[in-house]
Amino acid sequence: xxxxxxxxxxxxxxxxxxxxxxxxxxxxxxxxxxxxxxxxxxxxxxxxxxxxxxxxxxxxxxxxxxxxxxxxxxxxxxxxxxxxxxxxxxxxxxxxxxxxxxxxxxxxxxxxxxxxxxxxxxxxxxxxxxxxxxxxxxxxxxxxxxxxxxxxxxxxxxxxxxxxxxxxxxxxxxxxxxxxxxxxxx
Amino acid sequence: xxxxxxxxxxxxxxxxxxxxxxxxxxxxxxxxxxxxxxxxxxxxxxxxxxxxxxxxxxxxxxxxxxxxxxxxxxxxxxxxxxxxxxxxxxxxxxxxxxxxxxxxxxxxxxxxxxxxxxxxxxxxxxxxxxxxxxxxxxxxxxxxxxxxxxxxxxxxxxxxxxxxxxxxxxxxxxxxxxxxxxxxxx
DNA sequence: TGATATTAGTCATTCAGTGAGTATATTCCG
DNA sequence: CGGAATATACTCACTGAATGACTAATATCA
Numbered sequence: 001x002x003x004x005x006x007x008x009x010x011x012x013x014x015x016x017x018x019x020x021x022x023x024x025x026x027x028x029x030x031x032x033x034x035x036x037x038x039x040x041x042x043x044x045x046x047x048x049x050x051x052x053x054x055x056x057x058x059x060x061x062x063x064x065x066x067x068x069x070x071x072x073x074x075x076x077x078x079x080x081x082x083x084x085x086x087x088x089x090x091x092x093x094x095x096x097x098x099x100x101x102x103x104x105x106x107x108x109x110x111x112x113x114x115x116x117x118x119x120x121x122x123x124x125x126x127x128x129x130x131x132x133x134x135x136x137x138x139x140x141x142x143x144x145x146x147x148x149x150x151x152x153x154x155x156x157x158x159x160x161x162x163x164x165x166x167x168x169x170x171x172x173x174x175x176x177x178x179x180x181x182x183x184x185x186x
Numbered sequence: 187x188x189x190x191x192x193x194x195x196x197x198x199x200x201x202x203x204x205x206x207x208x209x210x211x212x213x214x215x216x217x218x219x220x221x222x223x224x225x226x227x228x229x230x231x232x233x234x235x236x237x238x239x240x241x242x243x244x245x246x247x248x249x250x251x252x253x254x255x256x257x258x259x260x261x262x263x264x265x266x267x268x269x270x271x272x273x274x275x276x277x278x279x280x281x282x283x284x285x286x287x288x289x290x291x292x293x294x295x296x297x298x299x300x301x302x303x304x305x306x307x308x309x310x311x312x313x314x315x316x317x318x319x320x321x322x323x324x325x326x327x328x329x330x331x332x333x334x335x336x337x338x339x340x341x342x343x344x345x346x347x348x349x350x351x352x353x354x355x356x357x358x359x360x361x362x363x364x365x366x367x368x369x370x371x372x
Numbered sequence: 373t374g375a376t377a378t379t380a381g382t383c384a385t386t387c388a389g390t391g392a393g394t395a396t397a398t399t400c401c402g
Numbered sequence: 403c404g405g406a407a408t409a410t411a412c413t414c415a416c417t418g419a420a421t422g423a424c425t426a427a428t429a430t431c432a
Contacts, residue, residue, distance in 0.1 A: 014388060031411050043336065043343040043350075051389055053412065058387075078411065103289050107349050115342040150229065155367060156301040157229040163293050163360050164229075170356045174349050181341060200419060217380050237420055239381065244418080264380065378429075388419075398409075 013109055015045045016055055020083065020091040021116040023065055027082035030056050044111050056081060064090050098132055101139035103167045106132070106175075114178075122184045129175050136175075140168050199295055201231045202241055206269065206277040207302045209251055213268035216242050230297050242267060250276050284318055287325035289353045292318070292361070300364075308370045315361050322361075326354050 015037060022028065022036050034052045037045060047055070059065045064087035067079040083091070095117065099110040110132055118125040147161045201223060208214065208222050220238045223231060233241070245251045250273035253265040269277070281303065285296040296318055304311040333347045 029411075031409090040340070041342065041346075043332075043340075044346040047388095048390065049411090050391080050413080054387085054389080103353060107346060107353070111342060111346050111349070114345075118342070154226070154229075156227060156297060156304070159300075159364050159367065160227075160230040160293060160297050163297070163357075163364075166356060166360050167289060167293070167353055170352060171349075174352050178345050178349075181345060215380075217378095233419095234421065235381080236383090236422080240418085240420080373432100375432090376430085379427080380425100382425075383423085384421105385423105386419100386421085388417100390416085390418105392414090392416105394411100394413075396410080398407100400407080401405095402403100 013105060014055060015041075015047045015052070015112075016059065017091065017094045017109070018045060018112050019052070019055055019059065020064065020087055020094075021112070023081055023083045024088065024091055024116075025119075027080055029067075029078050029080050033081075041112060041115060044108055059087070063087075098135050101136050101168065103164075103171060106136070106171055118182065122182055125182055126179055126184065129179055133172055133175050136168060136172050140165060140172075143168070199291060200241060201227075201233045201238070201298075202245065203277065203280045203295070204231060204298050205238070205241060205245065206250065206273055206280075207298070209267055209269045210274065210277055210302075211305075213266055215253075215264050215266045219267075227298060227301060230294055245273070249273075284321050287322050287354065289350075289357060292322070292357055304368065308368055311368055312365055312370065315365055319358050319361050322354060322358050326351060326358075329354070 018037060018041055019033055022033055028036070030053050031049070033056070034047070034049050037047060037052065056065065056067070060067055060081070063084060065081045066084050067081045070078045070080060095113060099105045099113070110128075114125050114128060117128050143161065143165050147158065147165065150157050150161065152158060204223055204227055205219055208219055214222070216239050217235070219242070220233070220235050223233060223238070242251065242253070246253055246267070249270060251267045252270050253267045256264045256266060281299060285291045285299070296314075300311050300314060303314050329347065329351050333344065333351065336343050336347060338344060
């Protein structure tokens with residue numbers, strides 16, 4: 001039960017979980033992971049190759065993945081990574097969590113989760129949208145309350161907040177539309 | 187003409203320019219700047235006090251601001267910052283630039299610029315909205331083209347892109363509404 | 373009188389993200 | 403057939419965003 005370092009902050013939004021998710025599907029080396037990321041989530045994340053390696057290095061230091069070096073005669077060594085038990089736990093915890101209620105977190109992190117949920121079972125994806133939308137709506141209510149407390153003379157604070165609220169409201173609509181685009185078994 | 191370091195990348199979105207702008211209004215020390223930021227743009231930026239100091243330190247290293255240490259008997263020294271000529275140039279360049287066409291950049295960076303433009307001359311703010319909106323619309327067109335080139339089997343790439351486009355479209359609407367909320371002389 | 377808030381700041385650390393560089397193998401084009 | 407481009411595979415050093423813990427003094431209120 002080596003759960004050293006297991007509870008770090010839930011990430012400031014990097015493709016970290018996407019990498020864990022890809023590794024959960026099958027072990028791979030960095031270059032390969034970068035390719036898959038581009039292919040499957042390329043419009044969502046924009047990680048450079050070296051950024052990908054950075055994250056992999058960190059994940060290994062934290063014990064979520066483990067790389068085995070494959071020496072190759074002539075060519076430089078490759079590293080094939082696989083998920084550790086701790087990594088699997090981290091990924092699963094993330095899969096059943098809810099994203100922060102910010103436009104970016106939803107568009108990027110939540111969409112990624114949706115992708116992995118969907119590849120397991122489309123029904124899970126629909127459920128996740130439901131849950132996320134409820135969280136979003138609750139958040140919108142809080143923000144509206146906050147907006148009403150801002151001195152209306154502070155027009156830029158008001159505008160900034162209104163703008164944010166409007167974006168979140170549209171996000172809810174968009175997620176509902178997404179539901180209709182996810183093909184389910186039925 | 188000391189323009190060493192003058193053309194760095196246009197910032198990955200930190201309250202940097204907000205600080206320059208506040209200093210352009212009048213010299214101040216870090217704590218004070220942090221207060222003003224909270225008051226005037228608190229719903230837009232969320233910089234901690236130490237983050238504010240970090241940025242001030244960097245801006246000084248880069249020669250955009252200059253601090254004079256005021257020794258005080260008993261209390262630790264204060265630093266009062268003022269804008270240098272290079273800092274003034276940097277700020278002005280930013281003031282007449284256009285923000286990146288991302289939701290966050292608009293909600294945060296552009297709104298900040300709007301605030302400073304407005305405090306100078308509300309008419310400038312209206313003009314800036316116009317320019318920014320045109321850039322946004324052009325960007326939306328590009329993104330739509332890109333969307334149409336994504337293999338429609340890549341449903342998550344498609345959804346991510348559609349979502350982003352929708353957000354930007356709403357942003358354009360919102361900015362137009364902002365125009366009506368900005369009181370002008372007339 | 374003691375607790376708490378305000379003013380004013382430093383320091384160390386983690387993580388995001390970029391750009392340049394290294395090295396080899398394959399493939400394509402003329 | 404040779405050279406150029408492209409794909410594979412990765413390292414390193416850096417800037418910068420952001421947080422949290424810490425220091426230290428004064429003012430204020432109960």
